[in-house]
Amino acid sequence: MDGNLKSSDPLSITIAPYSGRPIRVSSGDFIRITDRQGQQVSDLWAFVVGDTLDWLSTSQTRDINESLFPAVGQSFYSDKGRPLLTLVEDGSPGPHDMLFPACNSALFERVGRPGHPNCRDNLLLAMQEEGISLPFVPDPVDFFQNSLPSADGRLNVFASINPPGGFVVLRTECDLLLVVTACSVDFHPTNGDRCTEIDVTVSPSHGHR
Template sequence: MALQRIPARTAVAVRVARGERVRVVNTHGQQVVDTWAFVDPAAEWMSMEHSRLHMGRVNPRVGDTFVTNRRRPVLTLIEDTSGGVHDTLLAACDIYRYELLGAAGHDNCTDNLHAALGELGLRAPLTPSPLNLFENAPPAADGTIVIAPPVSTPGSHVALRAELDLVIVFSACPQDMAATNGPGPRDAHFERLA
């Protein structure tokens, strides 16, 4: 399948079958892609809280499997050429974060998620914490978190394998008030692999 665009500041949702692989491309480099996977948007989704315990780490590595809130394997990281820096701690940006930053009405990943699910006729009752692909915000030894520009380079990518039939949502994060996206929000792409 050809590359499909994740437009800057918006999200796309796609149905993925068990065993199918999806590659997420950081087309221009330094673009965070908030990522969610839903088995059932009303009841079962990829959970960062459960996945961190399952993986035994906060930054996933190739071979690590994310699990759902029911502790079932849902996505496995099978390839990573991006520098291997991703975030599993930070919540998706939302209207409240931008209000605190003085930017009421700013585009945000939480609204992007729900709009993308809506395009498929689906609704989630909450916003799970996302897998923030390419986000560079590791906790320091003293426990502090500082958001730095991503280390991902243009064209670098990750590949994920679906362990269950699911809906996956990718949001090209619109954050432009912190170093989250380096020079600012830009398009990313994804493709389904044969």
């Protein structure tokens, strides 16, 4: 499986724990991201690959939607303010984070685990597989991440409350290169106490499972 999709071919991908995958999708496709075992955060990036690169921007999305978090019916917008994806169904209790960066090598070094797998490196690796060398890393959408801010502005990450099989469905608004990860944080609390897989299905219709 090469991650490329013809418009009529449903595609199912399992993203192994501690890893990420590039997935090319077409305008109008439906992307279902399922947390098979529960409490597993999945990071999503989206890129418009053309003469110039555009990408899903969580800050533009917060600004245009006037919200810290995504809701059904709202879109995710690019750095240039273009709608890239729309959240059409939320089969999870949420919340979904748009405030944090991806987990990264510096984070794991701070907790005494140098060299640990992380979503940032998994993104860069996935993009390299697509022949793209990123000079920067946009912040991802962190599906199923339980990190609502406190009223006083503090940001804490708690264990995900997503149950086994919790999912989201996105509709693509243009041709995109997605990167989806199964987050690599394996110390309490983000993903519970362990990292598990994420299932992704790409289909030309919303009803496909």
